[in-house]
Amino acid sequence: MSNVVIVGAGFAGLAAARVLAPKHTVIVVDKGRGIGGRAATRRIDEATLDHxxxxxTTHTAEFADEVQHWITAGVAAPWFHGQVGPHGVAGSDGHVRYRGTPTMNSIPRHLAxxxxxxTSTTVTALHxxxxxxxxxxDDDVLTADAVxxxxxxxxxxxxLDAGGVVLDTDDRAALxxxxxxxxxxxxxxYDSPVELPEPGALRLTDSPIDWMAEHVRKGVSARPAVTVHTTxxxxxxxxxxxxxEVVATVxxxxxxxxxxxxxxTQVHRWRYARPSVPHPAPCLHATNLPPLLFAGDAFDGAKVEGAFLSGRRAAEQMLALI
Ligand SMILES: Cc1cc2nc3c(=O)[nH]c(=O)nc-3n(C[C@H](O)[C@H](O)[C@H](O)COP(=O)(O)OP(=O)(O)OC[C@H]3O[C@@H](n4cnc5c(N)ncnc54)[C@H](O)[C@@H]3O)c2cc1C
Incomplete structure (x- = not known):
């Protein structure tokens, strides 16, 4: 059994850990107070918001199977069918949108x-x-056969830079x-109902706002509460x-x-919200170093589905290395 450290307890890290844990000693570390990374849920007073x-959505049979397991486990359910526009559901694109039950964060907690x-464990350097x-x-160190x-x-x-680790030139350029x-x-x-059209979500164009969702309608919150994402x-x-200023404008x-x-009101700034230029493969194995794999939603997939499948592919590659 090798010791594997996985940095990040989002969908990618947890999917990878579930593949590796039956065969190796796996520790997943995350700097966040909770599990789930960008599948985050926050409580403000009696309101609950996925932010x-x-x-x-599912675009592969492999991930659709996984989502069915989550539905059976009671941590996911269909929310609506099709795409939303400025007035709610705008038309069917053949895809169901699934929500976490009761919150998006329930799914990573189930996976963990x-x-x-x-959690609350920040990696500061790799040597x-x-x-x-x-x-x-900050105040501890772990040794690992693979990361x-x-x-x-x-x-x-x-x-890697903080630990003085030099990546192969091509790997570095790709990353x-x-x-x-x-x-x-x-x-x-809010202290009274917010009436967004069915399904309680909108996607706007020609606006600073990309997306709005109301969480009583979504089935997440006991109290009216809205998440607004800007472009x-x-x-x-x-x-x-x-x-x-942000609250007033938005x-x-x-x-x-x-x-x-x-x-x-609260504001959360997602610096790395979604990949705009992804890496063209589901993971990257660093050459000429002890086993090191990079995975996540920036690897060939995007979104929760891409992150989850990237974690799985990276774990499979890791199994072949250790
Ligand atoms: C505003 C927003 C809306 C989105 N909407 C959707 C949507 O509707 N549907 C969809 O499918 N996807 C959506 N996404 C994208 C989706 O959330 C991500 O693709 C997915 O959650 C990424 O998972 P991940 O495991 O790759 O990364 P993350 O979830 O980001 O996990 C990485 C983890 O690494 C941890 N970490 C970072 N540095 C360190 C360190 N030094 N030490 C320890 N831990 C560290 C972080 O704390 C984090 O938890 C959205 C994202 C955002 C931000």
């Missing part, structure tokens, strides 16, 4: 059951030592080519605006809210 990934997952890895934390990095690629590269779009999420809680260009342009532009006063 990262909003729904899941039985695994050794350590090599005698053909093994030394994984450095999988599922953190957003720029963050993964920073960990540096990966790009992400940012997204600002505005979360707003990549708005997010870039307004990244350093104060939270008050909620002011939000249809169906009619500039109503929210009882509570």
């Amino acid at each position: 990262g990934a909003q729904f899941i 059951a039985g695994l050794d997952v350590r 090599t030592e005698n053909d093994r890895w030394r994984v450095q934390f 999988m990095l599922t953190s957003p690629v720029p963050q993964s590269l920073a960990l 540096e080519a990966v790009r992400y779009d940012p997204c600002i999420a505005v979360l707003a809680v 990549a260009s708005f997010s870039e342009e307004h990244w350093t605006d104060s939270n008050d 909620l002011g532009a939000a249809p169906f809210l009619h500039a109503r006063a929210a009882v509570a």
Whole structure:
């Protein structure tokens, strides 16, 4: 049995850990307070809001099978069919949108059951030592035979740089080519119902807003609460605006809210929200180093489905290496 450290307890890291854990000693570490990465849910007063990934679609039989397991386990359910536009469901594209039950974060928590997952554990550097890895934390260190990095690629590269690990030139160039779009999420809680059209979600065009969802209608929240995601260009342009400025601009532009006063608001800035330039393979095995794999949604797939399948493919490759 080899010791494997997986950085990141999002869909990619957890999918990988489930493949590797029956055969090796696997530790998943995440700097976040909870499990799930960008499949994030937040509570504000009695309101509950999914503020990262909003729904899941399936485009492969492999992932559709996995989602069926989640439905059977009671952590996912169909939310709506088709695409949404500015007035709710705009038309069928043949795909069901699944939500987490009760929240998006329920699914990664289900995947983590039985695994050794350590949250609030930030990796600060990766070093090599005698053909093994030394994984450095603020006040601790783990040695590992193999490492999988599922953190957003720029963050993964920073960990190697901090430990003085030199990647093969081609690997480095391929990883540096990966790009992400940012997204600002505005979360707003209301004291009376917010009437968004069925299914309680909108996608806008010609607006700073890309997506809005109301969480009572979605079945997530006991109290009216809306998540608003801004477009990549708005997010870039307004990244350093104060939270008050962002809230005023975004909620002011939000249809169906009619500039109503929210009882509570929060802002979350997703620096690496979605890959805009992905790597063209499901994972990357670093050459000329102790076993090291890169995986995540930036590897050939995007979204929850891409992240999950990337983690699986990376784990299969890892099994062949250790
Ligand atoms: C606003 C938004 C909306 C989205 N909407 C959808 C949607 O509707 N449908 C869909 O399918 N997808 C959506 N996505 C994309 C989806 O959330 C991601 O593709 C998927 O969750 C990525 O999973 P991952 O495991 O690759 O990465 P992540 O979930 O980002 O996991 C990486 C983890 O690495 C951890 N980490 C980073 N650095 C360190 C470190 N130094 N030490 C320890 N841990 C570290 C992070 O804390 C994080 O938990 C959305 C994303 C965002 C941000």
